[in-house]
Amino acid sequence: MNHSIHSADKATHLKIVVVALVAGIAVAALGISARTNADYSQTAHVVKAGKPVVVTSSDISKVQ
Numbered sequence: 001m002n003h004s005i006h007s008a009d010k011a012t013h014l015k016i017v018v019v020a021l022v023a024g025i026a027v028a029a030l031g032i033s034a035r036t037n038a039d040y041s042q043t044a045h046v047v048k049a050g051k052p053v054v055v056t057s058s059d060i061s062k063v064q
Contacts, residue, residue: 005016
């Protein structure tokens with residue numbers, strides 16, 4: 001048995017390409033099938049502005 005990819009023949013290279021292609025298709029099919037249960041409907045969530053808030057890093061109150 002030859003364990004080097006450099007000295008392998010064309011049939012061995014073809015087998016490696018076919019196995020890689022089948023594995024890639026299997027991974028892609030698994031990824032696509034995992035997303036079929038997702039809800040793709042998009043709804044707008046409205047956020048209304050409230051009262052103004054001042055955020056500071058000190059505890060000193062400001063007098064105007």
